[in-house]
Amino acid sequence: MTVDTIDRVAVLGAGSMGHGIAEVAAIGGYDVVVRDLEDELVEDGLEQIEWSLGKLAEKGRIDESADDVFARVEGTTDLEAAVEDADLVIEAVPERMSIKKDTFSEVDEYAPDHAILASNTSGLSITEMATATDRPEQVVGTHYFNPPIRMDLIEVVHGEETSEETIETMHEYADSVGKTAIDVKKDVHGFVVNNVLVPFMEEPAWMLEEGLTTIEEADAAMVYQRGYPMGPFELSDYSGIDIGYHFREDSRYEAPPPIERKVENDELGRKTGTGFYEYEDGEGTTYD
């Protein structure tokens, strides 16, 4: 299978990653179906895509009208209907191996034999997910970054049995949606980016605990010294403090206490209105 045989993309999960991945695919010219468990979640995801396309069109960042791109996107709660005609299925469901495997097992049953099954996991084993299917050579990691529409990188991750053809097709696909892909040859926990990024967010949290820095100072240090768009605490709030925390469940290292407390108190960053900082707008209106 080559990228030219991909017409229809199914994205499972309409949350911040799922709807962004779907939007990227639609802008790239693909027909897209977004699936989530409840109507309200699907509607929210579609609204986010529509809002974002409007913004991009306003600024001349897409070649077509927002309406034309949006016309290629549909939503559903029915998994079978979502994947039965898909050439590529990208899952962006919650970051738990059991959920990923259940999802892939179901998708494997309904998706066409030629379809590639991609996971947006930020670090779980692609090899293990592939065991839930009868097509491990067509299971691959495609790790996007938040927000997918703005972040240029995709990690294309090899499972032990992923075929070279699948890897090549996903590199071509990344190219076709205007992204830059890096090839991650082994599905080590966290791949490349999160093995760099998680310490970047956790080390300052240990320093905070020990009274060696403040949230604002650590953030200012990285923004002004490195030129990063966000410092470690702001990025943690932006990505969701729980995301980094759960990512590390398989990690050898203990979670820094400030992060542990935030998760216990359900202060998860922008999406809950409170994290290391306070937010008035909450999730979904991050950019308003």
Ligand code: 3HC
């Ligand atoms: N669609 C359309 N327009 C958008 C948009 C979107 N999704 N997001 C933002 N915009 C628009 C805004 O509305 C705003 O437009 P306006 O000026 O007309 O209102 C304009 O873009 C600029 O918005 P901001 O000022 O908020 O944007 P910035 O220029 O500050 O950039 C950012 C925002 C891209 C998020 C930048 O802060 C950034 O790069 N932050 C770091 C993000 C990052 O590192 N992400 C990776 C996280 S780790 C991860 O995802 C891995 C996972 O495994 C956990």
